[in-house]
Amino acid sequence: MTYLFYLVPAAALVALFFAWIFFRQMMKESEGTPTMKEIAQYVREGAMAYLKQQYKVVIVVFIILAILFAVLAYVFHVQNPWVPFAFLTGGFFSGLAGFVGMKTATYASARTANATMRSLNSGLKIAFRSGAVMGLTVVGLGLLDIAIWWSVLKIFYDPSEAQNLVVITTTMLTFGMGASTQALFARVGGGIYTKAADVGADIVGKVEQDIPEDDPRNPATIADNVGDNVGDVAGMGADLYESYCGSILATMALGASAFFGDGTAVQMRAILAPMVIAAIGVVLSILGIYVVRTKEGANLQDLLGSLSRGTNLAAILIAVLAFGVFYMLGFPNWWQLALSVVSGLVSGVIIGKITEYYTSYSYKPTQKLAESSQTGSATVIINGVGLGMRSTAVPVVTIAVAIILAYGFATGFHFGVSTLSMGLYGISIAAVGMLSTLGITLATDAYGPIADNAGGNAQMSELDPSVRKKTDILDSLGNTTAATGKGFAIGSAALTALALLASYIEELKIGFGHLAAKGGEMASEYLRLAHGSITDIVEHYDITLMNPMVLVGVFVGSMMAFLFCGLTMNAVGRAASKMVVEVRRQFREIAGILEGKQRPDYTSCVRISTKAAQHEMIFPSLLAIIVPMLVGILLGPAGVIGLLAGGLGAGFVLAIFLANSGGAWDNAKKYVEEGNFGGKNSPAHHATVVGDTVGDPFKDTSGPSLNILIKLMSMVSIVMAGLTVMLH
């Protein structure tokens, strides 16, 4: 049975191989006219320059944290000696995934624009294949890192001892923490960069001067396009690397602990299951990517059908094959566990559809939002906030049902303490199922920004407007198909976070093991807790909702979600104001810009975004690391569990609200631009542009960072658990 493990490195290499193939195919295409090349070069340089700056900051943080973990491991002996190294590789691979994705995207945009001149279909092919490079790189690097660490740690910790399997898998969670840390910086930094540029460009360009998006006369336009790459591409890559690895690692850790006492063979299959499902998902993703192949002369409906066919096929097949995987691994409740996976997948699809319903202008909510623009920007903002808040209802109920079903199937619908581990394993494996086909769902997500950038390039290179129109079609196609992928990402984050709560308890037990090893009069009590059940720990620390420490933790956790969003939101606001001042200055001081006779100074705008992002990302990101540490030290495990539960509850709902308000505002603006309520440059249009601008940091900076925040706080707590146990 354990030979199935070899599927994992194999799948990793296959994914990376195909990523390389697709990259090569894309690079063979022409970048088009000299202007197109020049603009692509500008954007590429700006993006690389920013990423270097970002990595400089992140490296310092990683070094400090690695030293801290080394002290915990080697001086206080309350942490595993491998932790600092695992942490560093997670950060490295997560950053690499974002880097490769961004590099590909910056090469692909001009090529996509150029191909689109030939046909819509050619454009789709290049953009989508470039997105696939990112998708496959993320899953390839993720599985590679997992395979390597699993193989290495198995050498040092004999896997035929049950406790060692727990130690191996919880140690591997630290590489998840590295990935989450990197991802948070990438999302926050990239998000601030891109939205400062976007908001600044829109306020002066669209609202004040009535010039179109991506107009080469706008000094902030290059910064805006750079931003799409560092935020939407590099940030998303690091983010989903974190989600992907996080779900697998959390399930492995849960597998090792849930079946502790049932023999190492049973533990082993529970550890293997998430890895094997992910490996099969890679193959299905590649299959799906090849299904996205349209005939020349395909119409819009064909393209949309082709894209959906790819992701749907992969999702349906993973649901079916999950039955086989659990059966082959010898789970007695194989089909029930597979049904847990199905619950997860279905909930992801529903969340995606609901997101689409609330944010697409084909449906009433966004149409009504657009309608309210006739009474000015204030009503657009009020109604958009209301829409986003209301839109949280169905996703939350869906995920609640999914949690109950995933738990229920795994345990034969026996709820209670005795089935807790098995139930949580069912929840966790459902998250793995949702993310297993990330190779293709990320491709459909990442190709949107590539198409968007291609449009930017076309506009700035002053190509025929028909090219821009076609890239816009590609972009909006992507938005529709990406909904499912986003549903999976949001849903799996909630489920993974639940699993991490259980991992935290396991890590507390390991902490008691460290304490017991030091001897002393309490050693036997520590040993009892180290080998006890989840319930023993829950009782020891009184982790019930009646404990005021837990409730204080819930308050602080809820607050963290808001504080973090407030800080990032203000960062965008401040940076955008600077950008507006600079763009206005250029229009005022540099003669001939608006007439197109004089090139604006793009680099000064790039510099403003770079500097703002680099400075402003530090405080909120560090907060996400320091607060769980402090809560652990001051309030103990009860406070930490409260913190994580409160952060998860409020953060999950807040993330949906911010994403959907932002999405609806964006599309309400597009709906007006289509000619409704007065069309472009009408008062209604101006009102919706304000809405869209407000929504920018909602949906692209603060909102998407929350998913990472929730998991990073859990990961930090897990890594610090040893110290927390020592102090409490």
Add this chain to the structure above:
Amino acid sequence: MTYLFYLVPAAALVALFFAWIFFRQMMKESEGTPTMKEIAQYVREGAMAYLKQQYKVVIVVFIILAILFAVLAYVFHVQNPWVPFAFLTGGFFSGLAGFVGMKTATYASARTANATMRSLNSGLKIAFRSGAVMGLTVVGLGLLDIAIWWSVLKIFYDPSEAQNLVVITTTMLTFGMGASTQALFARVGGGIYTKAADVGADIVGKVEQDIPEDDPRNPATIADNVGDNVGDVAGMGADLYESYCGSILATMALGASAFFGDGTAVQMRAILAPMVIAAIGVVLSILGIYVVRTKEGANLQDLLGSLSRGTNLAAILIAVLAFGVFYMLGFPNWWQLALSVVSGLVSGVIIGKITEYYTSYSYKPTQKLAESSQTGSATVIINGVGLGMRSTAVPVVTIAVAIILAYGFATGFHFGVSTLSMGLYGISIAAVGMLSTLGITLATDAYGPIADNAGGNAQMSELDPSVRKKTDILDSLGNTTAATGKGFAIGSAALTALALLASYIEELKIGFGHLAAKGGEMASEYLRLAHGSITDIVEHYDITLMNPMVLVGVFVGSMMAFLFCGLTMNAVGRAASKMVVEVRRQFREIAGILEGKQRPDYTSCVRISTKAAQHEMIFPSLLAIIVPMLVGILLGPAGVIGLLAGGLGAGFVLAIFLANSGGAWDNAKKYVEEGNFGGKNSPAHHATVVGDTVGDPFKDTSGPSLNILIKLMSMVSIVMAGLTVMLH
């Protein structure tokens, strides 16, 4: 010792007596010119007409719920037979408190305007004394209702039996539920009414036509002034009646159960303590009100000093006298419990100060927000949202520290299961301390809208602009002094909600008692749980944060806070749009309005607000009642506790965010109007008006309703606990 109880009805009557005195004093003043009288009459009629409509809806809801409770009590025998009646009186008195306050306010506004013509000080006196009418009515009616029910139930349940004291106090909680239900409808309905009118008036009047606030040419101006009364006055009155009674009732219930087994004498003193503290608070409030007495010719600083002196004196004296109360009642840990009260009071003051820091334009945050208006309305909105979210940090940390201290003092800093009841009692009594001087803190809060309305009357009656300026000064004075009162209201809501969690567990135990009484094979187990500890129930239902039902509840609870706000926000947006359309129509179709030659049609605007409020308040309010019922039926007590904790965490933080964003936008606008960044009618001013308009439903509709929502969900759960136990 029990003779101390007689302080309670005595204090109630004293409060009502002084309220009557102040009302008479105010009524003696002249309402001014015939125009002033006419306008005051318009507003009064509109307000009364609306309140009648609101009561019509609310009465239906109350009848349905009372029937439901009667069925639970008389058919299923899972609830106390007094419940339906207690529920109805709570609703009645809460509504009455709002009604009296509003009646007073509508009589006071013209009189305040008229008195302000004489001097600032005369205006302050009338407005403040009218606010005191409301403050004293709320506490008087509250204590009266408590005294009556305590006296009645003591006749039917022999208080010398320990269990009966638990039954009496938990039954009395249902009248809290009546008060909360009434308060929610009043806040939501009133909030929608006032903000629909305000937003509509501002968008067309200020943004589109550049006419000032409360200009008689604006067709929505009467509706706006009516709104101030039904929202800010009647809504606030019902709201604080609910908070005041809720904190006392929750502490009484906790007192009865926390000291169960220590003898009825010990229970009795724990039940009496909150009532006695509240009774003393009434006397201190009246004392404080008389301290607010300024010499003629007082300057601004004197007025501010005088107001603060009143509230500070009352707060300091209650802190000091708390030591005496606990000592006289014979608590062995008397000074520690008093320190719990002090922790609560200090935390309230800190929250108030922080609120002031983030929302007053004397400080940097709001000044910076105003500054960002130079780059347009989008940056104002983004930065305002960011400001509000960031502003949650210190209040949450403050309340967290207060919870730990209040618990810690009460238990000698022994945390754990064994001290839980005592600790929660400490938390709960701290909330009572914060609200005990509500008589005066509410006066400083309620006098703001009265001054505001006086200004409206002055403007519409076309009095000398100097009158409006003076009422504006009074209004902004009120905003500053009201901060402490608001801090107390927010902080006490969080603490009371914690206490209600414990009451829920008690009610579950009573539910097991009902089940045991029915006999059957499980009867002995039910009996064990009915007489067990909190921990027994927690174990029975596995109310730990590892239980997925609890976590599902946390998700749903967090979502409820957002969904509720989304619904109310959209209600305001929709109604405001209708208002804008109507006001625009009048300007367009009725010639001579803008030149002041023709009176606009005020009543059509009043009708729009009335209708919108009446319809739109129903769904969100019912949701707050139905969801906890459903969660109890579907997920059982574990889900309910999760729901309440999630709702409390997310709701508390969301409420602070919405209140502070709204407050900061309001004052940023005022800061610009003072002549900064271009002053009135500059682009910066227009941008801040958009911010202010967006903030209206944030701070006056959705935000303030959340505090009630949190507690109402707890109250509903408590009342439904019997059924929940039967089903699970």
